Amino acid sequence: MEKLISKYFVEGKTFSLAEYEQDGGYQAIRKALEMKREDIIETVKKSNLRGLGGAGFPTGMKWSFIPQNTGKPVYLVINGDEGEPGTFKDKYILRHAPHLFLEGVMIASVANNVHKAYVYIRGEYVKPIQILKKAIEEATAKGYLGDKIFGKDYKLEIVVHRGAGAYICGEETGLLESLEGKKGQPRLKPPFPAVVGLFGCPTVINNVETVSYLSFILNRGPEWFAGLGSEKNGGMRLISLSGHVRNPGVYELPLGFSLRKLIYEVGGGIPDDKKLKAVVPGGLSAAILSPEEIDVGLDFDQLRNLKTMAGSGGVIVFDETTDLVKALTVTMRFYAHESCGQCSPCREGTGWIYRILKRILEGKGRLEDLNNMADICAYMGGTTICALADGAAMPLRSYPQKFRKEFEDYIQNKEKQLQTV
Amino acid sequence: MTELFNKIFTKEVLAKIDPVVAKYETRRAPMLEVLHLLQEHYGHISLEMEEAVAEYLKVSPMDVREVVTFYTLYYTQPKAKVRFNVCRTLTCNLLGAENIVKCFEKHLGIKSGARTQDGKFEVKEVECLGACELAPMLQLNDDEYFGHLNEAKVAELIQKNK
Ligand SMILES: Cc1cc2nc3c(=O)[nH]c(=O)nc-3n(C[C@H](O)[C@H](O)[C@H](O)COP(=O)(O)O)c2cc1C
Numbered sequence: 001m002e003k004l005i006s007k008y009f010v011e012g013k014t015f016s017l018a019e020y021e022q023d024g025g026y027q028a029i030r031k032a033l034e035m036k037r038e039d040i041i042e043t044v045k046k047s048n049l050r051g052l053g054g055a056g057f058p059t060g061m062k063w064s065f066i067p068q069n070t071g072k073p074v075y076l077v078i079n080g081d082e083g084e085p086g087t088f089k090d091k092y093i094l095r096h097a098p099h100l101f102l103e104g105v106m107i108a109s110v111a112n113n114v115h116k117a118y119v120y121i122r123g124e125y126v127k128p129i130q131i132l133k134k135a136i137e138e139a140t141a142k143g144y145l146g147d148k149i150f151g152k153d154y155k156l157e158i159v160v161h162r163g164a165g166a167y168i169c170g171e172e173t174g175l176l177e178s179l180e181g182k183k184g185q186p187r188l189k190p191p192f193p194a195v196v197g198l199f200g201c202p203t204v205i206n207n208v209e210t211v212s213y214l215s216f217i218l219n220r221g222p223e224w225f226a227g228l229g230s231e232k233n234g235g236m237r238l239i240s241l242s243g244h245v246r247n248p249g250v251y252e253l254p255l256g257f258s259l260r261k262l263i264y265e266v267g268g269g270i271p272d273d274k275k276l277k278a279v280v281p282g283g284l285s286a287a288i289l290s291p292e293e294i295d296v297g298l299d300f301d302q303l304r305n306l307k308t309m310a311g312s313g314g315v316i317v318f319d320e321t322t323d324l325v326k327a328l329t330v331t332m333r334f335y336a337h338e339s340c341g342q343c344s345p346c347r348e349g350t351g352w353i354y355r356i357l358k359r360i361l362e363g364k365g366r367l368e369d370l371n372n373m374a375d376i377c378a379y380m381g382g383t384t385i386c387a388l389a390d391g392a393a394m395p396l397r398s399y400p401q402k403f404r405k406e407f408e409d410y411i412q413n414k415e416k417q418l419q420t421v
Numbered sequence: 422m423t424e425l426f427n428k429i430f431t432k433e434v435l436a437k438i439d440p441v442v443a444k445y446e447t448r449r450a451p452m453l454e455v456l457h458l459l460q461e462h463y464g465h466i467s468l469e470m471e472e473a474v475a476e477y478l479k480v481s482p483m484d485v486r487e488v489v490t491f492y493t494l495y496y497t498q499p500k501a502k503v504r505f506n507v508c509r510t511l512t513c514n515l516l517g518a519e520n521i522v523k524c525f526e527k528h529l530g531i532k533s534g535a536r537t538q539d540g541k542f543e544v545k546e547v548e549c550l551g552a553c554e555l556a557p558m559l560q561l562n563d564d565e566y567f568g569h570l571n572e573a574k575v576a577e578l579i580q581k582n583k
């Protein structure tokens with residue numbers, strides 16, 4: 001299979017500006033600078049590029065919502081918070097191909113008439129941040145960033161902003177708050193960031209990986225890119241594969257690639273040839289799938305049809321020995337810890353669920369707990385400012401729905417070895 | 422400028438921070454960066470520093486307090502010299518994170534969240550660090566990642582950082 005972004009993922013290597021150029025880099029931005037803005041957006045629309053941060057929103061369409069006549073500057077904000085558990089791909093891009101990423105930032109900027117872009121990266125990514133800062137210095141020294149990029153009358157500055165350890169700052173408006181020097185508490189929408197975003201100005205927010213595909217699209221054409229993927233899901237994406245598989249890692253696969261093949265061929269199958277129990281298909285916030293459901297293509301629409309999501313592309317595999325009550329407890333502990341505390345259904349709901357699950361795990365569960373959890377879960381979806389609670393509700397609904405007996409056995413003390421977390 | 426301000430924002434510190442702050446549109450926006458840089462310089466963020474930051478960014482001390490306590494990467498107390506942040510989220514948990522915490526317990530005699538008596542080592546459980554391919558994994562001193570951990574590796578990490 002052809003590699004696009006991942007051809008740069010050479011162990012221990014970061015491609016320098018010179019090496020990237022030798023490989024044909026920084027040609028697409030030159031092309032973009034000759035194009036009309038609207039034509040770049042049209043090209044991206046035709047490519048069916050979807051947002052790869054989690055929501056899968058069509059990128060070209062997102063850009064077309066940006067009002068250009070407000071008299072205010074337009075900002076580009078890149079989301080490199082990579083907080084969704086099970087996801088680790090943006091780290092590879094920043095580490096190995098910082099210039100591919102920067103070229104994407106440049107193209108997205110030119111397309112949206114942006115002269116200042118912020119790149120928000122989670123603070124734990126110390127090395128990737130250093131690498132990116134160095135790449136920006138290289139590009140600035142070469143005149144690819146600055147007052148007249150590539151000798152054209154176009155100014156572009158890129159500022160790297162470090163996060164400080166908060167999952168919620170991956171949510172785009174939490175991220176904007178954080179970029180403005182505040183707690184990362186998401187904003188009520190509307191207004192959407194496209195209209196009122198960073199510093200009150202129209203703002204484009206895209207994930208690191210999303211923009212890293214732009215140079216390929218401009219170089220080789222939107223039809224080619226769209227043709228790589230499945231219907232309405234253009235191109236390829238980086239799947240982060242982890243859990244009980246022989247070869248965990250980042251794999252670049254066409255949208256719509258079979259989940260079964262991912263686990264058994266690309267991932268090498270499950271260690272000791274154990275059986276599959278369940279799989280998380282799109283980051284921790286996705287509903288789990290049972291082994292009967294893995295003949296599905298990994299794209300935004302097919303997974304939505306299964307009432308789960310492609311999300312951030314983080315696939316976590318569970319073998320038959322996995323204790324699902326415990327897995328769900330660990331999952332809900334995460335949301336309880338990361339809820340920003342703004343909305344009651346999320347703040348109270350995630351903590352409450354975690355306490356119930358912990359009790360079940362410790363052998364003190366009651367059968368009505370399952371109905372109570374379902375009830376609390378129903379109040380958590382769609383009732384809050386941001387989608388963190390919806391993300392928590394997805395696993396919470398799916399585990400007991402698909403594996404109810406396992407929860408009941410636990411409660412009725414049929415599990416001999418009780419646990420805690 | 423108050424005396425407190427001058428004590429915290431020395432010439433040396435300002436030389437690092439001023440250029441960063443200059444990149445932002447508003448005075449308050451670089452708050453996270455300012456706190457990171459101060460922490461790199463002083464080791465942690467004290468109450469005094471919070472006040473000085475408020476003066477520097479022209480916000481109230483409460484605005485700074487809110488930020489310092491919201492994010493997990495800021496330390497409000499002096500740090501242990503060697504810090505093991507063990508990931509406890511799903512993939513790491515599936516692949517034995519709890520056992521890794523127990524290995525630290527065995528070799529250092531401290532539970533997760535605690536510090537050795539000499540104040541040198543600290544072990545803490547944290548949420549997913551974006552390195553699940555390395556599970557079970559940890560971050561050492563808020564910098565380097567170590568993965569595919571087992572008891573031997575834990576013992577080696579402790580030994581190397583003694
Ligand atoms: C709780 C929560 C956490 C999120 N975390 C991330 C993240 O870490 N990285 C990311 O790119 N998007 C994340 N998102 C999605 C962003 O809100 C946003 O949709 C995305 O950055 C847009 O970029 P894209 O269209 O290129 O995907 C998160 C969303 C929610 C609700």
Ligand code: FES
Nearest residue numbers: 508513549550553
């Ligand atoms: S779950 Fe441990 S690094 Fe992601």
